[in-house]
Amino acid sequence: MPELPSPRPEGRRAPSTRDSALDPRSRALEEAADLAMKAPSVHNTQPWRIELQPDRLILRADRSRQLRALDPLGRELVLSVGAALLNARVALAARGWAVTVERVPDPGDGDLLAVVRPVEGSPEPGLAELAPAVGRRRTNRRRFTAHELPERLLRMLTSWARDEGATLVPVLSDTHRLLVTRLTQEADQLQNADPEYRAELRQWTTRPYAHGDGVPPEAVPHVTGREKEALPLRDFDSRGSGGLPPRTDPEAGQTLLLLTTAADDPGAWLRAGEAMERLLLELTRKDWVASPVTQAVEVPLTRTRLRSALTWDAHPQILLRIGRAEPTPSSPRRRRSEVVANSRRQPPPPPGAPHETPHPVDAPAGHRPVSDGRGGTTWT
Numbered sequence: 001m002p003e004l005p006s007p008r009p010e011g012r013r014a015p016s017t018r019d020s021a022l023d024p025r026s027r028a029l030e031e032a033a034d035l036a037m038k039a040p041s042v043h044n045t046q047p048w049r050i051e052l053q054p055d056r057l058i059l060r061a062d063r064s065r066q067l068r069a070l071d072p073l074g075r076e077l078v079l080s081v082g083a084a085l086l087n088a089r090v091a092l093a094a095r096g097w098a099v100t101v102e103r104v105p106d107p108g109d110g111d112l113l114a115v116v117r118p119v120e121g122s123p124e125p126g127l128a129e130l131a132p133a134v135g136r137r138r139t140n141r142r143r144f145t146a147h148e149l150p151e152r153l154l155r156m157l158t159s160w161a162r163d164e165g166a167t168l169v170p171v172l173s174d175t176h177r178l179l180v181t182r183l184t185q186e187a188d189q190l191q192n193a194d195p196e197y198r199a200e201l202r203q204w205t206t207r208p209y210a211h212g213d214g215v216p217p218e219a220v221p222h223v224t225g226r227e228k229e230a231l232p233l234r235d236f237d238s239r240g241s242g243g244l245p246p247r248t249d250p251e252a253g254q255t256l257l258l259l260t261t262a263a264d265d266p267g268a269w270l271r272a273g274e275a276m277e278r279l280l281l282e283l284t285r286k287d288w289v290a291s292p293v294t295q296a297v298e299v300p301l302t303r304t305r306l307r308s309a310l311t312w313d314a315h316p317q318i319l320l321r322i323g324r325a326e327p328t329p330s331s332p333r334r335r336r337s338e339v340v341a342n343s344r345r346q347p348p349p350p351p352g353a354p355h356e357t358p359h360p361v362d363a364p365a366g367h368r369p370v371s372d373g374r375g376g377t378t379w380t
Ligand SMILES: Cc1cc2nc3c(=O)[nH]c(=O)nc-3n(C[C@H](O)[C@H](O)[C@H](O)COP(=O)(O)O)c2cc1C
Pocket: 038, 039, 040, 041, 042, 043, 044, 076, 077, 079, 080, 083, 137, 138, 139, 140, 141, 214, 215, 233, 234, 291, 292, 293, 294, 295, 318, 330, 331
């Protein structure tokens, strides 16, 4: 296949030195993999495999990371991969590429979720400017302060969700808010009564830091057992060492938004994940914070009741609470080499390995640089 010219050479940022030997398309694909890896995922399982080819990025489900108790169908796994897909699209748009995206293209291969090809043409509108938000976005589980989402922003979020093939249902009336709260309480209780659910939660909240996955204590509220929150956040504090303050109830009405889709199959779940990440990035860009609160969408009984009361014939996929709060620490990510196959990027040198690049030109004449063993340099 002939090499396509770079449509807007190099977009906005200079390529990293590790990518400078690559052609523009490969460079953009490497960056798409970087951003995909930063997507949110259920319990921070990062249930994706990314394969790079010279002309495309392939996203696959990693079923070994599926939460069998919480997510037996793999709906939230696919949703998480959808979020990674949106980030890849953002990265390619930021480099000036248009894309073609095939979603769930092979009926015989349910793990193949998306194939993204950079092509000549105009980048998808509205995505490039979201690139800086990808690294800033966090799931924020703090108490939100009294700020209501302006109606104009709500209208824009609704329109962005529609662009991504989903429908946003704001939970506005007191009756509906109460119902969502009750159903979340009920679902939370049912889940916590299930030993397999609890074991899975414990497994993903006590991972060694080096694994680069799971929900770390720094990012979750400390649970004392005394707090009675109306809308219970999932209790991730399995070690009792949560780093955020215990109270999470908002000072005033936080905004609750339910993302829904017309169908309820892997294609729809993938779109729901793209829509969710699009909204989260748009909100991050405007200094709003958010966290998914998904217990009521996970338990079949409460999901059905949510659907009949709020969304008519559409299928609830994810509930988001939105507000303002102080930032929270980031959650870890897996090593790139474990997730991305066929990368053409030069891997960074292992710690302690000699520098690949020649030493600075200001070396004293006739002397050689030698590491002093503490990250500095002496001259012999
Ligand atoms: C499908 C899905 C469901 C999630 N459900 C919850 C939830 O119920 N409660 C919660 O606090 N976080 C939830 N999260 C957020 C993840 O825990 C979070 O994305 C992950 O720990 C990584 O952290 P980060 O988003 O700060 O990068 C969910 C995320 C996804 C994609």
